[in-house]
Amino acid sequence: MLTYDIDDRGEEALYAYLYECIRADIECGAIAPGEKLPSKRKLADHLGVSVVTVEGAYRQLIAEGYVQTRPRRGYFAAKIGKSGAAASGNIAQGGTGVAGHARQAREYRFDLSRGSMPSKLFPLASWSKALRDTLTQEATATLVGEADPLGCIQLREEISNYLRQTRGLAAPPENIVVGSGAQTLYNLLIQLIGRNRRIGIEDPGYPRLTRVYQRNNVELAHLALDASGVSMAAVRTSGVDTLHITPSHQFPTGIVTSVSRRHELLGWATEAPNRYIVEDDYDCEFRLAGRPIPTLQGIDASERVIYTNTFSKSLGAAFRMAYMVLPPHLAKRYRDEMSFYSCTVPAIDQLALARFMHRGEFERHVNRLRTHARDVRDAFIATLKAGMPEGSFRISGQDAGLHFVVEFLDVDERELRQALETESVRLPSLGEFMAKPDGETNPKAQFAVQYLSLSKEEAKAAAKSIARAYARGSKGQSL
Amino acid sequence: MLTYDIDDRGEEALYAYLYECIRADIECGAIAPGEKLPSKRKLADHLGVSVVTVEGAYRQLIAEGYVQTRPRRGYFAAKIGKSGAAASGNIAQGGTGVAGHARQAREYRFDLSRGSMPSKLFPLASWSKALRDTLTQEATATLVGEADPLGCIQLREEISNYLRQTRGLAAPPENIVVGSGAQTLYNLLIQLIGRNRRIGIEDPGYPRLTRVYQRNNVELAHLALDASGVSMAAVRTSGVDTLHITPSHQFPTGIVTSVSRRHELLGWATEAPNRYIVEDDYDCEFRLAGRPIPTLQGIDASERVIYTNTFSKSLGAAFRMAYMVLPPHLAKRYRDEMSFYSCTVPAIDQLALARFMHRGEFERHVNRLRTHARDVRDAFIATLKAGMPEGSFRISGQDAGLHFVVEFLDVDERELRQALETESVRLPSLGEFMAKPDGETNPKAQFAVQYLSLSKEEAKAAAKSIARAYARGSKGQSL
Numbered sequence: 001m002l003t004y005d006i007d008d009r010g011e012e013a014l015y016a017y018l019y020e021c022i023r024a025d026i027e028c029g030a031i032a033p034g035e036k037l038p039s040k041r042k043l044a045d046h047l048g049v050s051v052v053t054v055e056g057a058y059r060q061l062i063a064e065g066y067v068q069t070r071p072r073r074g075y076f077a078a079k080i081g082k083s084g085a086a087a088s089g090n091i092a093q094g095g096t097g098v099a100g101h102a103r104q105a106r107e108y109r110f111d112l113s114r115g116s117m118p119s120k121l122f123p124l125a126s127w128s129k130a131l132r133d134t135l136t137q138e139a140t141a142t143l144v145g146e147a148d149p150l151g152c153i154q155l156r157e158e159i160s161n162y163l164r165q166t167r168g169l170a171a172p173p174e175n176i177v178v179g180s181g182a183q184t185l186y187n188l189l190i191q192l193i194g195r196n197r198r199i200g201i202e203d204p205g206y207p208r209l210t211r212v213y214q215r216n217n218v219e220l221a222h223l224a225l226d227a228s229g230v231s232m233a234a235v236r237t238s239g240v241d242t243l244h245i246t247p248s249h250q251f252p253t254g255i256v257t258s259v260s261r262r263h264e265l266l267g268w269a270t271e272a273p274n275r276y277i278v279e280d281d282y283d284c285e286f287r288l289a290g291r292p293i294p295t296l297q298g299i300d301a302s303e304r305v306i307y308t309n310t311f312s313k314s315l316g317a318a319f320r321m322a323y324m325v326l327p328p329h330l331a332k333r334y335r336d337e338m339s340f341y342s343c344t345v346p347a348i349d350q351l352a353l354a355r356f357m358h359r360g361e362f363e364r365h366v367n368r369l370r371t372h373a374r375d376v377r378d379a380f381i382a383t384l385k386a387g388m389p390e391g392s393f394r395i396s397g398q399d400a401g402l403h404f405v406v407e408f409l410d411v412d413e414r415e416l417r418q419a420l421e422t423e424s425v426r427l428p429s430l431g432e433f434m435a436k437p438d439g440e441t442n443p444k445a446q447f448a449v450q451y452l453s454l455s456k457e458e459a460k461a462a463a464k465s466i467a468r469a470y471a472r473g474s475k476g477q478s479l
Numbered sequence: 480m481l482t483y484d485i486d487d488r489g490e491e492a493l494y495a496y497l498y499e500c501i502r503a504d505i506e507c508g509a510i511a512p513g514e515k516l517p518s519k520r521k522l523a524d525h526l527g528v529s530v531v532t533v534e535g536a537y538r539q540l541i542a543e544g545y546v547q548t549r550p551r552r553g554y555f556a557a558k559i560g561k562s563g564a565a566a567s568g569n570i571a572q573g574g575t576g577v578a579g580h581a582r583q584a585r586e587y588r589f590d591l592s593r594g595s596m597p598s599k600l601f602p603l604a605s606w607s608k609a610l611r612d613t614l615t616q617e618a619t620a621t622l623v624g625e626a627d628p629l630g631c632i633q634l635r636e637e638i639s640n641y642l643r644q645t646r647g648l649a650a651p652p653e654n655i656v657v658g659s660g661a662q663t664l665y666n667l668l669i670q671l672i673g674r675n676r677r678i679g680i681e682d683p684g685y686p687r688l689t690r691v692y693q694r695n696n697v698e699l700a701h702l703a704l705d706a707s708g709v710s711m712a713a714v715r716t717s718g719v720d721t722l723h724i725t726p727s728h729q730f731p732t733g734i735v736t737s738v739s740r741r742h743e744l745l746g747w748a749t750e751a752p753n754r755y756i757v758e759d760d761y762d763c764e765f766r767l768a769g770r771p772i773p774t775l776q777g778i779d780a781s782e783r784v785i786y787t788n789t790f791s792k793s794l795g796a797a798f799r800m801a802y803m804v805l806p807p808h809l810a811k812r813y814r815d816e817m818s819f820y821s822c823t824v825p826a827i828d829q830l831a832l833a834r835f836m837h838r839g840e841f842e843r844h845v846n847r848l849r850t851h852a853r854d855v856r857d858a859f860i861a862t863l864k865a866g867m868p869e870g871s872f873r874i875s876g877q878d879a880g881l882h883f884v885v886e887f888l889d890v891d892e893r894e895l896r897q898a899l900e901t902e903s904v905r906l907p908s909l910g911e912f913m914a915k916p917d918g919e920t921n922p923k924a925q926f927a928v929q930y931l932s933l934s935k936e937e938a939k940a941a942a943k944s945i946a947r948a949y950a951r952g953s954k955g956q957s958l
Contacts, residue, residue: 013621050616052834059636063652119620128614135607137531141598142492144795157538173542180659180799180823187666191694211819215670217696316623318826320659340690344659346828347797 001038001046002031014049015056022057026066026077033079037067109424110462115283115402115450116317121372123365127315130356131348138351147347149339151178151323154354159323162357167284169298169307175331180344182282182310182322183212188341189306189324190216192334193242193276200240202230204433206251206280209244222435225250229257232264243269244278248293251282252433252448254397254405262296269304281309283401285366288374290399303327311353313402314366321345321353369452373402376451380459387467392474403450405430408470413445416473423465480517480525481510493528494535501536505545505556512558516546588903589941594762594881594929595796600851602844606794609835610827617830626826628818630657630802633833638802641836646763648777648786654810659823661761661789661801662691667820668785668803669695671813672721672755679719681709683912685730685759688723701914704729708736711743722748723757727772730761731912731927733876733884741775748783760788762880764845767853769878782806790832792881793845800824800832848931852881855930859938866946871953882929884909887949892924895952902944 004021006014025031038046040054047054058075061067068078135143150156156173163169179185190197190213199213203222213220221238224231230245243265247257257265269275279296287293297305310322326334343350356362381395384406391409398404408416413429420427430446451459481501488496504510517525519533526533537554540546547557614622629635635652642648658664669676669692678692682701692699700717703710709724722744726736736744748754758775766772776784789801805813822829835841860874863885870888877883887895892908899906909925930938 013618013624015618016621052616056633059652060632063632063636116625117623119618119623122619122623124614124619124622128611131610131614132607135603135610137529139492139494139532139598140601140603142494142535143603144596144598144601144797145492146595146796153539153542154535157542180663180825181821183820184659184663184823195696208819215817217674312821317625317821318623320821320823320825338694340687341662342660342791342796342799344663344799344823346659346799346825349825349828 002043004047006047006049013056014053015060018047018049018053018057019060022061023066026061031077033077035077036073037075037077039074107424108426110454110458110465111426112447112449112451112454112462113426113428114453115313116453117314117369118372118453118455119316121369122316123361123368126359126361126365127352127356130352130359130361134348134352134355142351143348145347147343147350149341149343150174150176150334151343151345152347152350152354155350155357156323158354158357162362163325167281167292167295167298169295169325171297171307171325175326175328176323177326177331177334178321178323178343178345178350180320180322181312182280182308183208184344185308185322185324186212186278187216188338189278190218192326192330192338197242198238198240199242199244200230200235200238201244202246202250203435204252204430206246207433210435213244225253225255227255228261229255230261230265232261232268235265235268241272241274242276242278244280246280246282247296248281248284249287249397249401252403252405252428252430254400254403256293256397256400257296262299265296266300266302266304269300270302275304277305279305279307281307283313284309285314286370286373286402288370288377288399288401293400297325297327300327303329306330314362314369321349373452375456376454376459377404379456380449380451380454380463383460383463384467387464388470392470402452403448406447406449408445408447408474411445411470411474416445416469419469419472420466422472423469425462425465425469427466481522483526485526485528492535494532494539497526497528497532497536498539501540502545505540510556512556514556515552516554516556518553586903587905589933589937589944590905591926591928591930591933591941592905592907593932594792595932596793596848597851597932597934598795600848601795602840605838605840605844606831606835609831609838609840613827613831613834621830622827624826626822626829628820628822629653629655629813630822630824631826631829631833634829634836635802637833637836641841642804646760646771646774646777648774648804650776650786650804654805654807655802656805656810656813657800657802657822657824657829659799659801660791661759661787662687663823664787664801664803665691665757666695667817668757669697671805671809671817676721677717677719678721678723679709679714679717680723681725681729682914683731683909685725686912689914692723704732704734706734707740708734709740709744711740711747714744714747720751720753721755721757723759725759725761726775727760727763728766728876728880731882731884731907731909733879733882735772735876735879736775741778745775745779745781745783748779749781754783756784758784758786760786762792763788764793765849765852765881767849767856767878767880772879776804776806779806782808785809793841793848800828852931854935855933855938856883858935859928859930859933859942862939862942863946866943867949871949881931882927885926885928887924887926887953890924890949890953895924895948898948898951899945901951902948904941904944904948906945 002022004018040051040058044051044054058067062069066078068076070076153173155178156176159176160171160173163171177185179188195216195218198219198221200221200223201209203224210220221240223234223238229247229250235243247262249256265277269277277296281295295307297307305327307325311319377398384393393409394407396405417429427447430448454462483497483500485493519530519537523530523533537546541548545557547555549555632652634657635655638655639650639652642650658667674695674697677698677700679700679702680688682703689699700719702713702717708726708729714722726741728735744756748756756775760774774786776786784806786804790798791801856877863872872888873886875884896908906926909927933941
């Protein structure tokens with residue numbers, strides 16, 4: 001019978017790993033076309049996994065055409081063309097960083113394009129307890145009845161407390177809107193402030209953001225950065241009326257917007273009516289050193305700043321909870337004009353998260369995650385320093401959040417990238433986050449390192465691979 | 480100390496009920512401005528409820544300005560103006576039917592504008608078990624890692640099986656997109672098929688739908704109905720390229736679109752490129768008598784029909800899960816162009832629902848709910864028949880789903896509506912669901928009855944109230 005080393009799967013889901021093993025066997029012919037597969041129960045017993053796991057793997061194989069079912073007869077390997085089935089590899093939608101590039105995460109030994117929390121750090125026990133207590137202690141009507149369109153008051157109150165304590169931000173619950181991820185909130189926000197806008201986003205920046213705004217048919221301008229943040233010249237010449245920026249920790253450059261630039265930005269916002277700044281504070285929980293950076297909304301006296309943040313960074317990509325803090329006049333407009341929309345997060349999850357926060361579990365978890373991030377980052381940088389010639393690279397933006405930029409000197413970027421591919425390291429260059437094609441706008445060999453998903457040991461190994469790639473790609477050393 | 484009869488709250492959430500009691504006491508002065516409220520623990524002990532309940536009530540009172548906290552001193556009733564606090568009554572967003580009308584559900588003794596499942600029928604035990612098993616048996620990476628943008632394959636597979644078994648619909652998992660409610664999916668759908676459209680919706684119809692499309696800046700046309708469904712003349716003269724209709728059970732008229740009209744509609748859709756029909760099958764689980772009505776998508780050979788359905792009807796408004804079945808070419812387009820959007824439902828909830836369906840719990844729950852609906856409907860209609868003169872009313876559309884239309888004869892609609900207000904019955908007239916103001920387009924005394932949230936006894940009492948209101952409003956009987 002089919003035998004695979006289940007313990008070899010690393011952090012992958014069991015069913016996903018099993019799916020990949022069987023798929024590989026079908027693709028290479030180890031399982032012949034038309035061959036009968038074992039029943040779900042038999043294979044589960046054989047491998048010592050649950051039937052549900054085998055079921056999940058079989059389902060995916062069937063959905064992608066690798067396996068066929070015949071009523072009352074069982075499962076059979078399909079006849080596939082040499083190029084494999086049509087829709088291969090839907091499970092792990094890796095590479096969250098660069099949506100435009102259809103790279104498969106699992107092809108790489110080390111993937112530094114993924115900023116996601118390692119799943120083993122998810123606080124499963126305390127989250128399960130919060131869920132369980134919610135189900136047993138809340139009235140059923142609260143769990144399933146029509147909830148407040150802005151989100152459950154308990155959660156908004158906890159978020160309000162959290163923002164006051166960690167960000168010094170006065171965000172009353174009535175200004176907070178909860179949603180199923182930042183993307184969902186941006187879709188609602190555009191409907192709130194109106195689609196007839198020209199929105200400026202940072203370049204380089206978050207590629208998915210460009211896609212969200214494009215799909216909403218708003219005009220977009222990509223704005224250059226300088227050392228202090230988004231360039232005021234770019235803001236002024238672009239004719240934008242709305243900015244979407246990451247002032248606490250620019251993605252991907254790591255730039256922290258300076259205090260004077262913050263005031264310039266706020267000044268710009270008040271010069272004309274109807275201007276707004278979306279302050280995307282996506283990884284503020286993870287400032288790793290130095291004083292916390294105050295929010296833009298905290299110093300905005302004119303109700304021009306919309307603050308947004310997400311739980312996806314800290315609790316996993318599949319968690320789907322985010323929130324925005326609206327200026328009072330927009331909060332009122334939301335309540336008046338947008339509350340025909342039901343809140344997009346199930347009430348059970350909202351109430352569980354409120355409990356989780358109220359008990360201090362969220363803070364404890366973020367502290368643990370921050371320590372992990374610091375350890376991984378330090379191991380990575382130390383290994384890079386040990387393995388590379390002095391003065392061959394520069395690191396910036398490493399304290400403000402969960403990624404940093406490494407710039408390699410005296411190297412041909414193309415050769416370095418090729419060498420990284422050979423080493424099976426996925427390390428996106430800053431050019432990949434720019435609106436215009438690579439090369440044109442990013443002559444330097446600058447790369448964005450997102451390390452949170454790695455273990456300390458993996459970080460060391462990845463840094464060694466990068467040092468080897470540099471040695472191969474550096475000028476005057478071409479073999 | 481504050482004392483309230485907690486058992487008197489009916490189906491309301493404990494904390495919401497407590498909030499209302501305290502608010503009422505503050506508003507009427509029974510609790511004086513500035514008066515200290517008991518501590519949360521003391522009040523909880525006193526009333527025999529949990530501290531969490533009191534906390535929830537206090538939170539809401541604070542959020543709305545009825546109560547103020549003073550550090551280390553406790554909770555105090557605020558000084559409020561005669562009109563009450565600014566933002567009163569955010570908890571129970573009642574009256575899901577008519578979003579435009581800011582009526583408060585709790586003001587009414589019987590509310591027939593709410594189609595929501597009574598929370599005591601929510602399958603709390605089996606849902607909790609499905610959640611628990613998901614948390615303990617699935618790999619953590621599956622629970623929190625980046626999921627498939629269309630939704631977890633396990634859930635899409637279950638939905639596919641369900642649609643085949645209950646609707647005879649062949650909906651392969653790769654064509655199914657899961658989202659946090661129908662509204663979220665419509666927002667995505669518009670981005671998928673393009674905003675530059677003229678969309679026709681039924682008149683009378685679902686008011687929230689108008690709002691969703693308006694907020695998306697698509698052109699709208701409200702289309703009249705005839706006995707067979709949406710009028711073909713209205714479709715043709717309106718110049719629409721997209722229809723959003725409820726063919727299995729029109730909301731609110733209860734009309735079932737005839738077979739010949741279905742073919743006419745499909746014919747219209749294929750006459751020009753880029754035409755689509757959104758088939759909104761929102762309450763198909765609840766056909767109470769007669770043969771099931773096949774879906775429009777099931778007879779669509781030209782990939783013109785987008786099928787949508789929701790779990791909010793069957794599992795509660797706060798459940799936030801819905802799905803759409805795209806025609807193959809749109810499913811491919813979604814995967815190619817829209818999968819930068821993360822699926823909007825948390826993976827834990829998706830996997831729990833997949834388990835819940837796989838175990839047959841969903842089907843059992845829907846069967847129980849259908850029996851409840853039939854009992855309530857029958858009690859309501861029988862009581863109406865017993866209490867009203869023969870031939871004084873007509874009922875239609877009562878078998879196809881969770882609401883029906885009652886038309887009162889020989890009555891002045893305005894007087895009847897006034898009498899219903901006096902009886903404290905919220906019974907929306909069909910005119911309230913029309914794009915144009917009442918009266919103009921709805922000269923008949925037709926009302927939409929949504930009865931699912933009532934118990935059998937409440938349904939009888941509501942019907943008696945209506946009979947009394949009719950007696951007062953009927954012609955020749957004015958007192």
